[in-house]
Amino acid sequence: MIRLLICDDHAVVRSGLTMLLNGRNEIEVIGEASEGDEAIALAQQLKPDVVLMDLSMPHGKDGMTASAELKKLMPEVNILILTMHDDEQYLFQAIKAGASGYILKNAPHEELVAAIGAVAGGDAYLYPSATKKLMSQFIHQQNLDPADDHAYQQLSEREKEVLSWLAKGYANKEIAQQLFISVKTVETHKSHLMEKLGLKTRPELIKYALQKGLLQFEDE
Missing domain, CATH: 1.10.10.10 (Winged helix-like DNA-binding domain superfamily/Winged helix DNA-binding domain)
Known part of the structure; x- marks a missing residue:
């Protein structure tokens, strides 16, 4: 059973994800957070296997900062970014922050479940085409004007x-x-x-x- 903590600033999104994922035999949602500081506190208290982390949370600590802090405090925790940002720059920064995976909010449910399973097992997960974006970003960084x-x-x-x-x-x-x-x-x-x-x-x-x-x- 994968113990999952969800962090998203929209209550409707958290509730929907909880209902969806608690319906799976292999996943148990053990907590919900509305911003980064709350996610860090709950993660230390509940010891999840995976933290499903949003990036843009304007009314609290953002997901990128929270991910970096959480990995420093709990190196063993696996962080999966769930976001609407289909941008190689956010992807690159999320990996730098310590995330094990990056998936878009418009991904099919089965893809999300597979991503959670992958990072829980210690593997990395990137949404389709993300590898190409990472390579493009690397090449771009080498050729900055x-x-x-x-x-x-x-x-x-x-x-x-x-x-x-x-x-x-x-x-x-x-x-x-x-x-x-x-x-x-x-x-x-x-x-x-x-x-x-x-x-x-x-x-x-x-x-x-x-x-x-x-x-x-x-x-x-």
Whole structure:
């Protein structure tokens, strides 16, 4: 029996996953958490075999940071990321944080069950095409334009902070709350970022931030 802890900020998602997975003979959901700090506390208390972890949880500690902290505290725990982010940058950072697997929320139920079983058994699990994305990311990192470093050095410390929060998937309003500034100020910083870095869209900003390694974990 695989002992599973679910961490997702949406109660409906947690309830649905619990009902689905508790219906399997090989899986027992032993706890639910709504954000990263709660997941860490419950994991230490309940000792799950697998933690099913969401990434974007704006009202608490995000899944990436929580995964890194949890692996430091409990190296034996297996973390499976369940997310809507079909992006090689998030995938790369999740592996860096210590996750054993990465699966998308739109995956078939049987694929999710197979992923849980794989990481519980000590194996890695990546959704189809993820291996190719990882290879592409590795190649890209080896060929980064040195001019990117010069452009990044021109950013102010506040602009770098905004860029880091963008990489975590936070909306303008949420960034404003985190930094104790107005939404208009966040938008101004974002506009300056785009101009200095030669980017045109928010997704481009997020991808750039992830490529620069700005998604930092709290224990680093």
